[in-house]
Amino acid sequence: IIYKDHVSNGRMILRCFIALLSIFKASGDHYATLGVPRTADSATIRVAYRKLCLQCHPDKVKGKHAVAAEERFKRIQEAYSVLSNEQRRQQYDTFGTKHEQWQQHDQRQQHDSFGTTGSNRWWQQYGSFGTAPERPTVLQPSTHVFQCSLKELHEGSNRQFVLHDNLLSRLRDATADGIDGPAARAYAIFGPLAINILWHHPSLLLGRKWWLRVPLFALAYLLAVCRMLPPAPAGTFQFYVKPGWREGVRVTFQRSPRKVVFVLREKRHPKLVRQRDDLLFSCSLSKRAARRGVQVKVPQLVEPPLILQL
Numbered sequence: 001i002i003y004k005d006h007v008s009n010g011r012m013i014l015r016c017f018i019a020l021l022s023i024f025k026a027s028g029d030h031y032a033t034l035g036v037p038r039t040a041d042s043a044t045i046r047v048a049y050r051k052l053c054l055q056c057h058p059d060k061v062k063g064k065h066a067v068a069a070e071e072r073f074k075r076i077q078e079a080y081s082v083l084s085n086e087q088r089r090q091q092y093d094t095f096g097t098k099h100e101q102w103q104q105h106d107q108r109q110q111h112d113s114f115g116t117t118g119s120n121r122w123w124q125q126y127g128s129f130g131t132a133p134e135r136p137t138v139l140q141p142s143t144h145v146f147q148c149s150l151k152e153l154h155e156g157s158n159r160q161f162v163l164h165d166n167l168l169s170r171l172r173d174a175t176a177d178g179i180d181g182p183a184a185r186a187y188a189i190f191g192p193l194a195i196n197i198l199w200h201h202p203s204l205l206l207g208r209k210w211w212l213r214v215p216l217f218a219l220a221y222l223l224a225v226c227r228m229l230p231p232a233p234a235g236t237f238q239f240y241v242k243p244g245w246r247e248g249v250r251v252t253f254q255r256s257p258r259k260v261v262f263v264l265r266e267k268r269h270p271k272l273v274r275q276r277d278d279l280l281f282s283c284s285l286s287k288r289a290a291r292r293g294v295q296v297k298v299p300q301l302v303e304p305p306l307i308l309q310l
Helices: 002-026 030-034 042-056 063-083 086-095 098-111 118-126 150-155 167-175 182-200 210-228 287-292
Strands: 142-148 157-163 235-241 250-253 260-266 272-275 278-281 295-298 306-309
Touching: 030 042, 030 063, 042 063, 063 086, 142 157, 157 260, 167 182, 167 210, 182 210, 235 260
Parallel strands: 142 260
Antiparallel strands: 157 235, 250 260, 272 278, 295 306
16 A cells, blocks of 8 residues: 555656646747856857757767757757847847747738738647737836835945846746736746646646645746746846935836836834924823923934933
8 A cells, every 4th residue: 555655646746747847848948958047148159059069960869869859959959049149139038939929920921911821820829819929018127125214314325236037036027017018928828738738637636635736736837937937137236325315216227128126115213204304203291291391302313312301
């Protein structure tokens, strides 16, 4: 019985892993194909391309691995054709593979101006009922909120932030683009793919250990969507908070593929309240203390508390 349980659990994990690989195969990344980072220059891309061509050329790989080598060689050629062209690489970094789909659609429209025969091919390839994909829209800036105390806003301060390009940051930035952004398009592309996988392999979610299968499949779906999203702005951002800045001040950096905006929020002071260029302090006194007189300590940002005799 223990042996059978281990076999069933192993098969379940293997099926989930196969589904994960199937989704990742549909979300191929040109940079991952060549094995270079997104910040690689043209020389690094050229060296990686030549090295992979020597390894995966169909004339050098024979036997049972010839078919897989030929498919990989085609992906390498496609990746290098995009990344070696500065304009196509910039479009790919910004919109992913959508710009290539639009070029193919425009070429079909030139041969078939009425869309009678081309629309069927378009539906078969993209599954969008014969309609063209939406044109790429301008990406919304990546917004980050930072807080400053009243003392920092009075004296000024230097701020430094380090941003990283990862799956969570891509998903966070893409959700700000709305229903017309790359996140919605990626969900629309991988939705039918996930349904197709579940239709042919319903055991991925149904059966024993469903509480483990559902999160694994959802994680694979989410990772595949994030890989199709434009890269998040990464790097170190430094700026100086000038004295007198108010809440809502925006600091903008020009980055590719989207801008980076830092929005100022005032950190609440325990006793002082800022009203335009003034600081307000309020305290409550009893009638007895008001008749007898009392000393009130008024806090200040830099200097010692101000003592008032009431």
